[in-house]
Amino acid sequence: MPVAPTLTTTKPSGRGKGSSIFEMDVIGRDDLRYWGKKLTDPISSVEDKWRLVPAFLQTKGLVKQHIDSFNYFIETDIKNILAANAEVDSDVDPGFRMRFVDIRVKKPQGRDTQNSVTYDLTPHECRLRDVTYAGNIEVDIEYVRGKQWVRKKNLEVGRMPIMLRSSRCVLTGKSAEDVVRDGECPLDPGGYFVIRGTEKVILIQEQLSKNRIIVETDRMGFINAAVTSSTHEKKSKTNVVYGKGGKCTLKFNSLNSEVPIIIVMRAMGVESDREIAELICGSDKTFLELLAPSFEDVSKLHIHTQLQALDFIGSKMKAPMLSGRPFGSRPLKRDPVAEAKDLLATTILAHVETEEVGGVVNLRPKCVYVALMVRRCLSAVRDGGVVDDRDFVGNKRLELAGQLLSLLFEDLFKTWISSIKRTVDTNLKRANRTALYDPVTAVTQTSRLLTDGMFRSISSGNWNVKRFKMERAGVTQVLSRLSFVSALGMLTRISSQFEKTRKVSGPRSLQTSQWGMLCPSDTPEGEACGLVKNLALMTHITTDSEEAPVKRLLFILGVEDVNLLTGSDLHNDP
Numbered sequence: 001m002p003v004a005p006t007l008t009t010t011k012p013s014g015r016g017k018g019s020s021i022f023e024m025d026v027i028g029r030d031d032l033r034y035w036g037k038k039l040t041d042p043i044s045s046v047e048d049k050w051r052l053v054p055a056f057l058q059t060k061g062l063v064k065q066h067i068d069s070f071n072y073f074i075e076t077d078i079k080n081i082l083a084a085n086a087e088v089d090s091d092v093d094p095g096f097r098m099r100f101v102d103i104r105v106k107k108p109q110g111r112d113t114q115n116s117v118t119y120d121l122t123p124h125e126c127r128l129r130d131v132t133y134a135g136n137i138e139v140d141i142e143y144v145r146g147k148q149w150v151r152k153k154n155l156e157v158g159r160m161p162i163m164l165r166s167s168r169c170v171l172t173g174k175s176a177e178d179v180v181r182d183g184e185c186p187l188d189p190g191g192y193f194v195i196r197g198t199e200k201v202i203l204i205q206e207q208l209s210k211n212r213i214i215v216e217t218d219r220m221g222f223i224n225a226a227v228t229s230s231t232h233e234k235k236s237k238t239n240v241v242y243g244k245g246g247k248c249t250l251k252f253n254s255l256n257s258e259v260p261i262i263i264v265m266r267a268m269g270v271e272s273d274r275e276i277a278e279l280i281c282g283s284d285k286t287f288l289e290l291l292a293p294s295f296e297d298v299s300k301l302h303i304h305t306q307l308q309a310l311d312f313i314g315s316k317m318k319a320p321m322l323s324g325r326p327f328g329s330r331p332l333k334r335d336p337v338a339e340a341k342d343l344l345a346t347t348i349l350a351h352v353e354t355e356e357v358g359g360v361v362n363l364r365p366k367c368v369y370v371a372l373m374v375r376r377c378l379s380a381v382r383d384g385g386v387v388d389d390r391d392f393v394g395n396k397r398l399e400l401a402g403q404l405l406s407l408l409f410e411d412l413f414k415t416w417i418s419s420i421k422r423t424v425d426t427n428l429k430r431a432n433r434t435a436l437y438d439p440v441t442a443v444t445q446t447s448r449l450l451t452d453g454m455f456r457s458i459s460s461g462n463w464n465v466k467r468f469k470m471e472r473a474g475v476t477q478v479l480s481r482l483s484f485v486s487a488l489g490m491l492t493r494i495s496s497q498f499e500k501t502r503k504v505s506g507p508r509s510l511q512t513s514q515w516g517m518l519c520p521s522d523t524p525e526g527e528a529c530g531l532v533k534n535l536a537l538m539t540h541i542t543t544d545s546e547e548a549p550v551k552r553l554l555f556i557l558g559v560e561d562v563n564l565l566t567g568s569d570l571h572n573d574p
Helices: 046-059 064-084 123-129 176-181 261-267 273-281 285-301 306-315 336-347 364-382 401-429 440-445 448-460 484-491 547-556
Strands: 006-011 020-025 087-089 097-105 109-111 118-120 134-145 148-161 193-195 198-202 204-208 214-217 223-230 235-242 248-251 355-357 360-362 396-399 463-465 470-472 476-478 493-496 532-534
Touching (some): 087 401, 123 193, 148 448, 193 448, 235 364, 261 273, 261 336, 261 364, 285 364, 306 336, 401 440, 401 463
Antiparallel strands (some): 087 097, 109 118, 193 198, 198 476, 204 396, 214 223, 493 532
16 A cells, blocks of 8 residues: 655744644544644644744745736736627628637747847846836737728837736746756745836725615715616616605616606616516615605606606706717717617616517516615615615725726727728828738737837826826835835735825724734824724735636526516415
8 A cells, every 4th residue: 555645845834933843644534643733633823823824925925916806807807808809890881890809918029139039037137127017919810902801910009018027028937946047036025017117016995896786875974775887888877766756767877867766667677666666675664655655656747658658767867978970960869768778788887688589688686676775765764774884895806907907908908999990081081092001010009009009108107097087196105115015015015095294083093894904003003093904914905717617516506597586485474
């Protein structure tokens, strides 16, 4: 019978004592041992917990969240952004078609003095030469030329700053000896960028959770359920307000005024008052009494069908701002029903997916979500204690480097697509064209827009995203090299979006929900006190992941399709 191997390695001290030797006996899959104990044994004493810290840091490290986030961005998220903005059409020539097929980020490459031979560019060389550690962004495109599709591959459209120790970094996968040979420290954790020779860190940004209902009291004292929807196609904020006289309404930027919530649910396909009441209240009589004024208000408007409700919402919509229309020309004729359908399907609650069946969009999932928002409002009216606390850690999300770069790249990519479209239209307008137009030059000539935008934002720390009116300053900072610990401290620092000059104690206070996740003592003095925080030693931040496998797993585990459930099923009524 073969003897199980014994792994012997050196254990770094947990509390400043000298190093010692420990053994991990591999006796079988269910009987791994660490310090003479099984991995399934309870960890009761403080000494046992301290012994696990070196093993945790060796396998995970302190900046794994930054690296995982950036890897997800350049491997998955950037492809999703491309897919959402792949088509480029022309207003001049309806026959012109172009689409982006694929996008990828390459490893940083340098060229010799003759610009002929390429080699792996190291971060150390970038620091010495005051250049940016960045890799080329390459795309594949297809376009119609004449009457046939033409495909062009590996077009360079810009450069992407590369995070050290990420999957695109030249140091990844190298041994300690090779890393030293490249002029780097093997103990350097990475997780930062080199921009024009300067080391820059994208600080972790703390903000309210997206795609999650937050119930709070507004300035007028009314209960408000708000959700900020965020997808690659749309970003919007939807509010359900339990307002004056107990009337429940929906508030949205594209609407001139608030719309009664019953009309919104009717426009989404649930016409029966009984079914609406069931979806919101179930069999709870208290909720029914609180919702009664909303039904009375709608009955006076005599809106009973889905078509009437859509027409009502369409009449409340703001006129679209159309660019390119001649000054003084008559406004285009609007179809309120079609506009209301489009608003409900694509913009309101954009994160709730809808399916088109037989040319008709099924809005029932959104209707169920609106009913949940109304129910949360009614719960808060009945019991003020269920109002959400904005400072509770569960209502916060930490934006890492990957998410912030994704937001910036998406905005720059859309601007770049618009500039390509303008260039194509300008060339197609020329009457004296003798040859078929090739859009490859339009793609490559405007590529500085992506490069300059990414470099400028990381270098200055100003994150300006025009589409969402987002203007943030101080997102990046120069990496502190006063000591090894100070560098690690910067990589785990959390910056809040709350204004530092405001004298409000709530966001600065130590929350009990932060226990074990945020360091209770490591915060600066002065106006930034409590707003700039640090992660605890063993905090793990989950990064984005693909949604489709999670959905499949949930259905396998028994989650039911919301389209097949009634109101009483949703609320477990007998």
